[in-house]
Amino acid sequence: MAAIVTSNLVKKYGSFEALKNISLSIGNGDLYCLLGPNGAGKSTLIRILTGLMKPTSGNVRVSGMDLSSEVREIRQKVGLVSERVILYDRLTPVENLLFFASMLSVGRKAALKRIYDLLEKVDMLDWKNKPVRIFSTGMKQRVNFIRALLHDPEILFLDEPTLGLDPHSTRTIRNMVRELNESGITIILTTHVMGEAENIAKSVGIMHRGELISSGKLEDIRGSLKKDRVTVTVKDSSVFSFEKIEGYQSETRVDGVVKIDFQPGWTIENILPAVLRMKLEVIDIEQKKPSLEDVFVKLTGESS
Template sequence: MIEVKNLTKKFGDFVAVDNISFKVKKGEIFGLLGPNGAGKSTIIRMLSTLARPTSGTATVGNYDITKNDGEVRSLIGLVSEKMILYDLLTAKENLWFFGKLFNLSKEVLLRRIDELLDLVQLSEWKNSQVGTFSTGMRQRMNVIRALLNMPEVLFLDEPTLGLDPQSSVEIREFIRKLNRENKTTILLTTHMMVEADMICDRIAIIDCGKIVALDTSSNLKKSISGVDTTMLKIGIKNLTQDLIKSMRTLKCVESVTQENSTYIKVHAHGEEAFDAIIDSIRTKKGKINSIENLQPTLEDVFLHITGHEVRDKADQKIPLERHRGFMPKNRVR
């Protein structure tokens, strides 16, 4: 359904998306997972024809995103990170306005507005101005707005950003339902590992504009666990930096992260790993409170692959579009 080939986007000298290729199958929920500033949003903007690739190409439903952008636009729906709603218009007026841009007839549009509002339990707020809505309500509106044209492909850019846990769950369930019932192909971005793990069929982990891993969630986890790998969460009463340091020098230990004043997380491999770790704690006279054998999470996958933790790197990396943008000289066709 979506085919991306060597897609690259540069803002001046900064490479936001670096020679990316992947395919999304019809009816799949595909996740782009990575920290802020990794280039996820830029990929979505290019695929939804809002930004022009510097080089490379992509097709959505067999239409080229630069040559047949009109056809692409009639196939897709976009839920952007910013809410695409007019605060001074009512829920119905907002949906009516955007629906009319898709040339929907009056009858079809009126029916669909009612159905969609019903679907997200906003029917009773139909004639209230969107500006008076809570963030969760607005986000639900924002999602159904993108569904007015029954898109075959839905792009979701951080759909649960800034929502409380309950609203997040509702939105995620809604996305899954949409995929199940309408067979909508969904491409979503998130920086939340849990979210990607919960709803995505396949996940592409993105870091610094590159895809560093692409597989199903369970395969990604298997790739770092397996017989050879041990992940332990150890509680030590008298935890010292000296102890952590000595543990890091062990050959079998890959990484040690301190969670708080008593817990550490150890990622190791090799058959002798367990013994070696316990021995090193004993020699430093550490008192072990608890040992837990951990199943790897996507977070560990990310850590393992990229060698650094998921964190917000926006302050140093993301090129603010508004600050460059719009000057034609920056663009290369």
């Protein structure tokens, strides 16, 4: 049984169509990253799937249940971590989490055990009795992350969970996501950072202007572009115009060197003779498989 199934899902705000006929299936135990730039419709889709917003039309089933008639039962099976932290600043993590556990009908004894276990996993146990108001953004988000896990959900939704966080908090949350998924929890995570999805996802869906333009296993999505791409790193020079090299796509200058990216399909054998003829000082040559960024650009004609 699929964890999430949507059919012809539409969301309109007046004449503006935020979601356009989204049909999607996410399997049990998947770690599915929903990708796309800000405004693509990712957060709108998550709000609908978690029962926080009604679609204009279309059908949604979560854990086999119909969202239109069984939303209360569905909410007992899902957790949501949004970029907006929902905590009371004057309370400690334990006080905050006990309050939310009571709202989820989790008994105090069971809740306390789960709270302490999870605080330890996110490296926040030493802060359990400190008021949340003194915490950094990353620390608050780690506690917020626990809030979504108090009732042991089958499906966890994370809407840009690492946006604006410090490296330690980002790494902690990312590791927790992997661990939870390995334990059998289905995870749906939104991000506009393609590299984040490549590091963590099993499957991906790419959204653009309210449409789901591609969805499938990560390796299949990347494999849809069958051509590798080459990056040549050379010593910077004001004498040469790198755009004149055949196959040139873009360049990045940093610390006295230039990284020249070539169009997909151009091989080292194609490129190297032209680079050497220009008498450029080559520092490195790298041939890579297509990235999700490459797939996004190919599908939309835009950079993410």
